[in-house]
Amino acid sequence: MSIDMSQFHQVFFEESEEHLAAMESLLLELDIAQPDAEQLNAIFRAAHSIKGSSGTFGFTDLAEVTHILETLLDRLRKHETALRADMVDAFLEAGDVLKSMLAGHRGGPAADPQAVAAVCARLRQMTGVAAPEPSAAAPAAEAEEAGETAAVRAYDIEFVPTLHATDDPAILPRLLDELRTYGELEVVARPPEGSACAGFWHLRLRTERPQAEFGEAVDFVSESDAWRIRASVDTSFEDAGGAFGLFDAAPEGEDDSFGFFTDAPGSAPAAPADARAGAAEDEGYGFFDPVQVPDPVLPVAASGAFAVEGEGFGFFAALPEPAAAAALPVSAGEKGEEGEGFGFFAPLPAAAPEAAPEPVAPVVPADAPKRSARAAPAAAGESASIRVGVEKVDQLINLVGELVITQAMLLQCAERMQDAAPERLRQGLTQLERNTRDLQESVMSIRMLPISFVFSRFPRVVHDLSARLGKQVELKLHGETTELDKGLIERIADPLTHLIRNSLDHGIESPEARAAAGKNPVGTITLRAAHQGGNIVIEVGDDGAGLNRQRILAKARERGFQVNDQMSDQEVWALIFEAGFSTAEQVTDVSGRGVGMDVVRKNIQSMGGRVEIESLTGAGTRMTVRLPLTLAILDGMSVAVGSQTYILPLSSVIESLQPLAEDVKTLANQTRVIRVRGDYLPVIVLHEIFNIAPLAAGFTQGIMVILDADGTKAALFVDALVGQHQVVIKSLENNYRRVAGVSGATIMGDGHVALILDVPALIGMAKTAQLAA
Amino acid sequence: MANANQTAGAAQEEEQVASEYLTFTLGDEEYAIDILKVQEIRGYEPPTMIANAPPFIKGVINLRGTIVPVVDMRIKFALGKAEYTPFTVVIILNVGKRVIGMVVDSVSDVILLFPAQIRPAPDFSASFDTKYILGLVALEQRMLIVTDIAQLMTSRDMELVDEAADA
Structure with a gap:
């Protein structure tokens, strides 16, 4: 049985985008001085999920970037490193890079490899700089490895160096020296001397330090995907825990859906078989969570699966309950026979602090990988929802529309019959009318989304833009739960972004000017959404300088518009929506090219809405967008x-x-x-x-x-x-x-x-x- | 060679494959159109008028939720009297992803025609009504005008589409 992985790609892309969006909003909410542990955990989990699933689906480039991102996040959430503002920026940047990489995989333009490399380097450097002293790390590592008897562990390091690394004869000896600083290093196998170090290396390192610390160094010199570090508690199990590529040595209870295979004390005796199978299969990815409950059956099944699997992907999550573990081997065995099967074993989220524990045994048959992949984010606290194509919803809306018309037609017929209509017919029709109205309302509400879908992007816009313009701005959001049609949500985003950029660029003054005017140096932009009659009203307000009537009039004359001094304020303000009008004293890359405001008005009008401006010099400007609730x-x-x-x-x-x-x-x-x-x-x-x-x-x-x-x-x-x-x-x-x-x-x-x-x-x-x- | 023979044979066979045509009358003339282009046939109901449209475009009707334009071919071809009786029928056509209603005098029957039966029409000037004629069929005393209805309905002459096919 062969399964086409690409059928899951769409799900992966959508999920990754959701995770990225969640990560971004969390990052922006973070209080840098006192980061909330729960928030850091949530950010880590988002990165971790992307890494896990991108590895599964073979998007190794994504997995690499998220791995580096995750490493730094992991340090943060374990309080090994203090959070700094530049880290948040780097994380946001990494999020952008990941987005562009995702877009590249979806068929869009490929991500700029330089940007990717730059972000990776930046994150690596922060991780490096932030690396604690060895003395501090050792107890931390020990604490993480609670429950294990030996702190000193042996790692088998196998890799093939890159061409670049072999070009320079100094690089590999330097790596060896570096590894020696971590502990006792033994060269098990190395390429022949004459081959300039190119070829297969096999090192064995005994150290008490976690693998993540030296893994980077190996990764750096190795061909991507062509390195492997395996660990075991003791040298007698030195083959245990074979995992490919992404590897997390910190075996504390992973609180995430996609577990990574760490060493599992309980399963260690059986693990070598697994490891050897893994070694034979270079394309096999194994992500295992620690198995806390010793269960002799699981490893056998797991190794069986791996031994047969050609390109199999196996997910084994933590199994805190023996009952669940007992059920596991069956499906694992099935998968083994399938050769290219997928085994997704949904995680039991018992370790996830915020997720509601699921009473259902998490074993999912191997033929339902999609479902279990979906279950993962659900376990991470998402409310129950299904993804449905918009066209299906639209079809439903159309059908209900037909029904309403038919119902109205019947009602009219009955009314024409007047008294001749039987009482029961009239009663039935009244009932039908009520039911169809309810049905129509609920169907229409399917297409309705809270406006927070749009609003959620603005904190980032304001954050980036205010930094670039050297202004201090606070964004206040109100009425994020206001619902409007999905079609409108998609189309209102751009005009609103422009209005906000405009407020930031033209409205809010520099901190000095604000202080001089006796205002709070931190400007405020207020974004407010509300229902008003059959309309939705979105306001973008700022407490900036307000519009300057004289300047607008002067500019309008300069541009050759028909203006006069008797025009009402409203008419003057409306001028800024004219094509080719901009009062910015200098053109910035933010705004000031005179395109935009006219496009904003055109876009809003094409949605059946309109935009109004109120402004008070010195006190601020308020732009009000009125839109119909739906396009249909x-x-x-x-x-x-x-x-x-x-x-x-x-x-x-x-x-x-x-x-x-x-x-x-x-x-x-x-x-x-x-x-x-x-x-x-x-x-x-x-x-x-x-x-x-x-x-x-x-x-x-x-x-x-x-x-x-x-x-x-x-x-x-x-x-x-x-x-x-x-x-x-x-x-x-x-x-x-x-x-x-x-x-x-x-x-x-x-x-x-x-x-x-x-x-x-x-x-x-x-x-x-x-x-x- | 064998290949060439086979394709020649296939072509011959294709010539033998008959297609079904729906015939309808406009005044004294009888027309035939490919039945696969016909979605349904229904009675005439007064459509909603469209302002400033040519007279043969009667307006639009509601066909189970879809807005469908209705053209009266009798007015377009100046054939017969454009009277609307309870027996007036509208042929709903499905051409080029569009649904169009066409008023005719009456629908006669569905006939099976072999390609060989369709004779080329004499070459008149490129006047409107001959441009879309695929050929003529003699059936006892009747003469059927086989029409490329899709081509006709999407043409600029019918003023039904913004971007006419022959534009």
């Missing part, structure tokens, strides 16, 4: 023209009124205007634009709907207002083409199609029609 449903007002019904998006309707004959005037006998509370608004006559025979004979018999699109107001003349509905937006372009003045279609309660009007386009059409007239 629209609050609409239906209007009748002739025999047709059209839907107007409620967001663009301000009011409606029945015009008096004297309110409607003409300009140059072409443009008609209507006076609404002193203002003259252009009149758009819908039946003229759409060439429909109207029912209303004159303006006084119809209704004027005052519309607002992008700040332009106009009055739309229709025959009558019909009602207000929530409509499901359907595409007209799937089977037809774009229609001028129409943004989409929807299906009304009676099953008929109604077209949704595109208000900005209508206003534009009215303008051109009048020009042509």
Whole structure:
């Protein structure tokens, strides 16, 4: 049986991304002076999980970087090293590198190898610098190895040096010297003298120091994947614990899902067989957690699995309960026969302090590797959830939409029957109406995600940017649990990032300027999300300098915009959304190129939203983004023209009124205007634009709907207002083409199609029609 | 050689494979279209008008949640009278990932045609209605006009698509 590993890659990528995101947010929350042990543990676990799974799936480059990252994190969480701010930066950088490497594996551009090497070097150097004195390390190592009798252990070191290492004759002797400083070194096998040290080396080192300390040195000179360190408690077991590559000598109870094979005192007697099998299989990765309960069966099964496995990957986690251990050999044996099978043995999270202990025996059949791989993060405290394709959810939403329409149709039929409808039919229909409404609500909520998905990236943006700009900024988040449609979540991220960057760059002053103005040198950016009616409102506020009216006006004149001093503040502020407008005194790489704010507004408008600015000089600026809750449903007002019904998006309707004959005037006998509370608004006559025979004979018999699109107001003349509905937006372009003045279609309660009007386009059409007239 | 013979044989065999065609009438003319392009046939219901569309585009209907445009071929080809009775039928076509409704006078039957039966149409000028004709079939006294309906519906002439296939 052969299993295609690539089918699990997608899961791996998604999980790794989640782990990276979790790591980043945790890093940003860390209090550098007094890091919370739990947080450090969580960061370590995230790195550890990535390392484990990337090793499993053969992404050795990822595993290498995470290994180095993990080594330093491990020191931190064991309080062997104090946390410093530059470490956090290095960790964040490493996270970025890992992200780019992941993207490379997913088919994107490959990660820059120089950046990878630079981060590795930086982390290694920090690990090295942070390395405690030997005297301090020894007791620490001893403490870790509680339960073991001998602190001095023998390690078999096997490696093939890189070409680079063999080029320089001094490198290998230096390695040997270095290893001798750790303890007693014996050269078991080495290449012939004449071959310039190239070839297979086999060293044996007896030391009391943990393997992680000298493992790096061996890794440095060896071909990647071509080195191995094996350890045993005593020389009599010196072959025990054969593990390939990634190896953790610290055998304290690993609190993570992916265990690494450390030496297991209980299983030691049987382990040599395993080790030899491992040695024979150069592509076998074995990750074992310590087995605390001596169980003679397990090692046999494990070694059996390894002996037969060609490219097998075996995960054996800690088995604190004999019962679970007893069940294990069966599946392990199966795997052994399969040759290329996978055995994922889900960890018992008993050692994980924060995870709820699972009562279920964690033995998962070998044919369900995906499930057990999934179980790992679940054990790490994630709430129960399933991953479903968006298209499936969308299909569900569409189907429910159909159901709602059908239900409305039935209800209408029953109403038409009036008293003729049997009582039970009417009752059933009422029940159906309630059920479909509930169903629709719950289905819609599947697509809803808390806005924290977007907000969570901003602490990092602010952290990086404020450091680069030399500003001190605190980011405050409010209303992160506010939910909105997934489609909007994805599309709002970029505009919001830009607004925040803008606030940071233009809004918040330098600490000196703030101090001079009598403000707290630390600026504040507030990000707030809330529901307001059928909208979601997101505010980006800062307590910076505020917008400068004079400067904006001056700049606008310079850029050739039509401005005058009588413009209202609101109009002046709106200028910054014009294309090619930027008031930054100097162009930085953050902002100031004059692209951006116009794109921000365009993006938000394309989502059916709008953005407003409030600003007070010296006190700050607040940008408010208003968005509809979802892209699929629209609050609409239906209007009748002739025999047709059209839907107007409620967001663009301000009011409606029945015009008096004297309110409607003409300009140059072409443009008609209507006076609404002193203002003259252009009149758009819908039946003229759409060439429909109207029912209303004159303006006084119809209704004027005052519309607002992008700040332009106009009055739309229709025959009558019909009602207000929530409509499901359907595409007209799937089977037809774009229609001028129409943004989409929807299906009304009676099953008929109604077209949704595109208000900005209508206003534009009215303008051109009048020009042509 | 053997290979060449085989392919020649296969081609001949292919010639013998008959396809099913749906025939419908427009005025006095009888048309045949590939039945695999037909999704369903349903009765006519008044569609929702689309503003400023050409007269043969009757509008859009709701086909179980999908918005489907409806064209009246009688108006397009100026054949017969565009009357809508309870017997007026709409052929729902599935062409080029699009669903389009087509109003015709009546649907006659489904027939089996061998490629050899389809005779080339006389070469008129490249006028609209002959451009999409695959050929003519004589069936007793009837003459069937075999039409490439996919080509026709996605063409610029029909004004149904933004990016016409023959643009």
